[in-house]
Amino acid sequence: MRGADWSGAVYWTNADRLDAPEPEGRYPGAGEASQLYGLNAVAYESLMVGVHYIHRGPKNDVCNRGKFPKLIDLELGFSRDGFHWDRPDRRGFIVGSRTEGAWDRGYLQSTTGVFVVMGDHLIFPYMGASGIAPNGNRGMYTGGAVGLAMLRRDGFASMDVEAGKGTGLLATRAVKFKGGHLFVNARTSKGELWAELVDDAGKVVAVSKRLTGDATKQKLDWVDRPDVAEFAGRAMRLRFHLTEGSLYAFWITPDVGGASNGYLGAGGPEYGGVRDVAPAR
Helix, strand or coil, rough: CCCCCCCCCCCCCCCCCCCCCEEEECEEECCCCEEEEEEEEEEEEEEEEEHHHHHHHHHHHHHHHHHCCCEEEEEEEECCCCCCCCCCCCCCCCCCCCCCCCCCEEECCCCCCEEEEEEEEEEEEEEECCCCCCCCCCCCCCCEEEEEEEEEECCCCCCCECCCCCCEEEEEEEECCCCEEEEEEEECCCCEEEEEEEECCCCEEEEEECCCCCCEEEEECEEECCHHHCCCCEEEEEEECCCCEEEEEEEECEEECCCCCCCCCCCCCCCCCCCCCCCCC
């Protein structure tokens, strides 16, 4: 039986110099270079979210002798084609506790579907290993358990403005959209958020009303117009102004109720599938 033919292989993705090794002395046998152990990916809204398993050692023979789990931390990345991945934050999304006796000491594993959408949150099931079975036996793959991590919906990143820091500005590149209703996921309980729609000549063609609130789906109404559907299909830019708070996401949709028509990871109990579609009316 022949092995795989690697002559036509091309680089896909890997761990790199930004994936710091485990500091020596913090975990038994630590100090090795990090490696990519696995990658789960799922479609979410208009892109793909990937959980990268970053293996920080030790080698299997070290773990076998010491009867403790290897270290695998879970880091997030995103891609628009499933091939090219960006991982701007390497601090670890879900990391092992490294504490002897803790259920999630190490060897963390994600799931194929990565997360489900439940209301205003994303729920990430994951496995961890303590290295200690209920009967007291110890081993590298012993003492597995499942936990749930929770994140605000769209809470992967945000534009933030602190109190007393003036007004923040976020300007998008030129985009084309369908529909005319603008929605945001924002926390502006103590501040204000508003938007401008700008054409390719730099002219402001629409201004939204100011919004104060904290919700994952809030509609920004337009001044002197019901929507901006007349500009759909054209290259337009959005400029967001924020006095205090956080802007997590925005989208323009034909649905007045805010359905994005984007993907939903592994879905969720409120949906009939894996896309956020408008209900039949």
